[in-house]
Amino acid sequence: MNITFILPCYPHRPVGGFRIVYEYANELVKRGHHLTIIHPAFVVHPAYGNEAVNEDSPLPVPPVINWQNIDQRIEMKFVPYLGEEFIPDADAIIATAWYTADYVNQYSDTKGVKFYLIQSHEIWDGPEELVNRTWHYPMHKIVVSKWLLNIGEKMKADSIIYIPNAIDHGKFHVTVPIEQRPKKVAMLFSNQEIKGASDGLKAIVLAKKEIPELEVVCFGVSRRNKIIPKGIKYIRNPSQKQLVEEIYNGCSIYLCPSWIEGWGLPSTEAMACGCALISTKNGGVEDFTEHNKSALLSPPKDPRKLADHIIRLANDDQLRIQMAKNGLETLRQFNYKHSTDLFEDYLLSKVK
Numbered sequence: 001m002n003i004t005f006i007l008p009c010y011p012h013r014p015v016g017g018f019r020i021v022y023e024y025a026n027e028l029v030k031r032g033h034h035l036t037i038i039h040p041a042f043v044v045h046p047a048y049g050n051e052a053v054n055e056d057s058p059l060p061v062p063p064v065i066n067w068q069n070i071d072q073r074i075e076m077k078f079v080p081y082l083g084e085e086f087i088p089d090a091d092a093i094i095a096t097a098w099y100t101a102d103y104v105n106q107y108s109d110t111k112g113v114k115f116y117l118i119q120s121h122e123i124w125d126g127p128e129e130l131v132n133r134t135w136h137y138p139m140h141k142i143v144v145s146k147w148l149l150n151i152g153e154k155m156k157a158d159s160i161i162y163i164p165n166a167i168d169h170g171k172f173h174v175t176v177p178i179e180q181r182p183k184k185v186a187m188l189f190s191n192q193e194i195k196g197a198s199d200g201l202k203a204i205v206l207a208k209k210e211i212p213e214l215e216v217v218c219f220g221v222s223r224r225n226k227i228i229p230k231g232i233k234y235i236r237n238p239s240q241k242q243l244v245e246e247i248y249n250g251c252s253i254y255l256c257p258s259w260i261e262g263w264g265l266p267s268t269e270a271m272a273c274g275c276a277l278i279s280t281k282n283g284g285v286e287d288f289t290e291h292n293k294s295a296l297l298s299p300p301k302d303p304r305k306l307a308d309h310i311i312r313l314a315n316d317d318q319l320r321i322q323m324a325k326n327g328l329e330t331l332r333q334f335n336y337k338h339s340t341d342l343f344e345d346y347l348l349s350k351v352k
Helices: 017-031 100-106 126-134 146-154 197-210 240-249 265-272 303-315 317-330 337-348
Strands: 004-006 033-042 075-079 094-095 113-119 140-143 161-163 184-188 215-220 233-236 253-256 276-280 293-298
Touching: 004 017, 004 100, 004 184, 004 293, 017 033, 017 265, 017 337, 033 126, 094 100, 100 113, 100 233, 113 161, 113 337, 140 146, 140 253, 140 293, 184 197, 197 215, 197 303, 215 240, 233 240, 240 265, 265 276, 265 317, 276 303, 276 317, 293 303, 303 317
Parallel strands: 004 033, 004 094, 033 075, 094 113, 113 140, 140 161, 184 215, 184 253, 215 233, 253 276, 276 293
Antiparallel strands: none
8 A cells, every 4th residue: 555644844853743653654664555754845824825835945955854763665755845746646645734634635536545643633733713624624534542532523523533642662661660760850841832841840840849859851852941940951852862761761750731732742751661640631641641540630731730749759759659650551552563553454444
């Protein structure tokens, strides 16, 4: 089967949604399918008017993707924009973001049976009316969490199936015994408001007032933001090895203050590496956690509650260890063989 994934832009930095696509492509190409991944340099979104792309403008140099292993059999195609002339004919074509769904919906049938991999309710990235409209396109929709499935059902979106995201347990695993972790918190820092970094930092400051010896490490793709307090270590663009060994395995607690998560990839990665999770009830997180058993959960935008949870776990090693082990056991059911089995079966069932 010839399969085309449509990504929303060049992969200039590690993004969870890109990584999921690359992982599925890696697994599918091993099974004998031909994979093409389209990366547009420019996005001319139909909803915002018919802006012209200057065809004389030089195409930006494709970035080096050194943060993700990509099978050499996958065709990585970098194009000016998502015009149909740049899209190969295929058996199946898969949109991976709301504005790529607009393009895929308009392509001719020669581009393949149309699918839509929905990794979040992207109202944070576009007008809600336009985002929701894409859920009603005549495309086969794949959502990555039960939270998103519930949104789709409430919208009365048809042809929708739930296939959970997965973890590569070969990459993300325990290297430092859970029992031997220091009182140290890890948090992804993002300038994107919905990631709740400001709430997380406020919670950390409150927790450190109670536990001055508490250590904290933040990591992210942008330069260190001035709102990160002095005394908090910041690692920009950590390598895979650094992320797993120094950050995840070097900490006992992972903090996720996001307001919305379609799934929550860094949370699952940290849990797979032995961190106890403290998170907001951001949607996707409830697919792989249970409050007071495998994580401590609280409403979004409540730094005080997050701080209380940090203090509770930092002061109760027995609870922290048990919670981390429960989370690790839960995550074993989320693996790429199982998810790719479901993904492949669904594609094959719709491609005649």
